Amino acid sequence: MKRLIPLLITAIGGFVLIVSFFIPAWQEAGELVAVWFDVLASIAFILGGGNLLAVHLKKISDRAAGWGYSAVTLLAFGLTLWIGLFKVGTFPAPQTEYYGESFASLPVEALPEFSVAGTIPARGDGKPLPPSVRATNPPQLTAREGRLHFRGWITSAQTSDLLGYDETLAWRSRIEELSELAQPPAALRGKVRYHPQFGMLGFRGVMSDDDRQALEELFAGRPAGLAAVAALWTAAHRETRLERAAPPPSFQIPPEAAGVVQIERGALVVRGPMSEELREQLAVEWVHPPRVRPLPPEERAARRRKLEALGAPLTPEQAEALTIEFDTIWTPELLIQALNTAGLAPVENKTYRELLAERAAGVQPLVATKPPGENVRLNAAQEAAVRRFAHDVTMTPAQLAGELQQAGPFLPAQAEALQAFLREQPTEAELYTRIAFHLLKLHRANPAIPRPTSEQLRFLLAGTRELAAWRRQVDDLFRHSHVVKFPWSGDYGAPGSPFDWTFRYVFQPVTATMFAMLAFYVASAAFRAFRAKNVEAVLLLGTAFVILLMQTFVGVWLTRGFPPWLAFLQADELKRLITMIFVTAGSRAIMIGIALGVVATSLKILLGVDRSYLGSGDE
């Protein structure tokens, strides 16, 4: 049995692979065998590691010659294994950390259940429900007594997966109804959610008393749920302090965020976990850095004069660089275009229930979209307001929005587009930084163009330096306010990790050195052993000369003067002749020979004639 089972596995696997190669209907079986082969190949790594340990430990134990090298090998092996397997020094994967959210363990059974009438249709291909609704035990979606039951709150991803499960209108209508029903109470929407893949209840931001009360009402009579709410309350009120905070002078915390962020005796205090949005608000938005606005010619000239006052007059190339950077600033026409685009009436889809009702009423053909509304374009007065805003730095975005609303129809989508447009524009500091780097790049490309003076660079980079210093403090606060949820989720080889360091600074140079040393040994061998002792050796020598020379410019240089009738001796042609005729012929002969040998050997193995791969010893 010890030899029979491996023999059968080999024979069956081998024959299935051969048959699947020639018969397309067997393709899936071939894939299955190949996947199993890959699984076994992975296990071979473990066996290889074990073998390495056994061999070298024995060598050390016996104090055999070179046992010290074995010790170093084992040490390196152990160290690499340790930092790789245990992900020493790696950061958790950002996509599973859910920054700004507190987690508490909660079994799916403790969640409320929602149900609608309906059953789960069977698919023609036999595929089960999507994994996203089967991740828990018991699964979140079940069908009982003619109704669909969903435990917990359905996410948009789960809705999308379920809609894709079956294309019938009846099924999609039921899922649509279920996804509207299976939601947290209105007061908690956007704050609380369940992560079925982790079995965790998540709460976003700081939990207010009202939130807590709403959650406790939701989980009334469910001890596990109440315990989770209590844990979330504690986590969501954890304070993190940044001592000696030095925000820029323009930094201002908006009143609505006072419950989350405060400045107390020189320290910046954040309550609860900090989200990435809050980090950006602290680092940029609440600093209110001035955003660039279109510069009239006189303003451009003034800025150029200011720069020149800190150094020499700009060269034509530098002046052109300045113009290029100024030209990247937005224009009023771009903003008008963005607002008009946002004013286009959106195409709204009908719900599946509406479509189902239309079909029941005999409407033919069914149209999936609603008739579009009217487009809203800016009128002349509104366009004038935009143009005034572009050149009047004293006018704030809020004032512009107010004027646009007064001057004509202005949709909420347009107001959002206005905010988004202005938020995407670079700050004055970023514009100056781009200018600094452009001038430095000019100097690097052409040293004849003078480098910006240190005063000029200090002036151009001052704003960015101030913001960067504040961002570093905010990043520190962000790091300390976050409680790591899955410490092992990070990539073991992420840049900066110990594994990456070992790879870059130990493994890579050592292996490259080993390979590079070949050049020295080959040179020595060429001098001592490459002798023209017989005709075959002479042919080999001649070919070696040709190949060595043709692989360099020398070959081209030596043969470029050949007349046309000797063109076949020119470097490229000669190399082509040797490789495509002599080398190819020789290689093909060897390959065909090997292939025949492989066929014979494989058949012997698959038929059990050759059992040497099973190891020595009789059954």
Next chain:
Amino acid sequence: MYERLAQLDRRWIFLAMALAIGVPVLLQVKFPEVPGSQARAVFHEIEQLQPGDRVLLAWDFDPATEAELAPMATAFARHCCERKAKLYFITLLPVGPQMIEKTIDKVIRADFPDMVYGEDYVNLGFKSGNEAVIKVIVTNLRGLYTTDFRGTNLDVIPMCQPVESIQQMKLIVNVSGSYPGTKEWVQYAVTPYHSRLRMVAGCTGVQTPEMYPYVPNQLRGLLGAIKGASEYETLVADRYLGPKPDPKYLEARRRMGPQLVAHLLMVGLIIAGNVLFFLQRRAPRG
């Protein structure tokens, strides 16, 4: 005297080789490059790609062969980016993912910051199993690859969603330093699906002769060693990189200087060794 020369301490030869390589490196000696037929074939094949075409970039090399193969990997990636292809990186070697990340850092993140991970390029990483991996993914990508290198499910990566198998690739570009490599891609991917798959490759000098039998049917073009890389670099630089290309795209050409001197030294050593050999044979014994 011949005896003494024949018994020359090999450390002198090592020193000569070190100088032959080191001096041209320090002096940055460069020579003109004339692209050969294979480099032109590879260039032409990639040049045919249209924006949005899928390209599988199989980086089957490790740090040992990086010095020889990384320049062509860089040039391949740059050329594919210029053609606005969608890049699917993959490797059959355990240390291959690091080689892929290096290429991505050097080319895509540095010079094509607009390219978005998951939409324009993706790193599928390493799977163990050598040629068996190719055998599976040539008909069923998800049979082995359910996530990318970062652990993200392929079904949520936009550019991976429509890909069922690598037969949907317009071109396979393989850079191969050892086993598994070009030979396995030819045998298990290109040969069985010859009508659908096209492939170009770059190999080490040692591997190249073994690959010539596959040119031009299974392999549309083949770059051999640093010489092939240098010729291909020249074509890419002339077409896309302007009069002053970034030096990182001319790494192979930079390495051709030391290679020329080293090869001349080798030729000289072989001649010297044989001259000594014949003089020794002629010299009266005793």
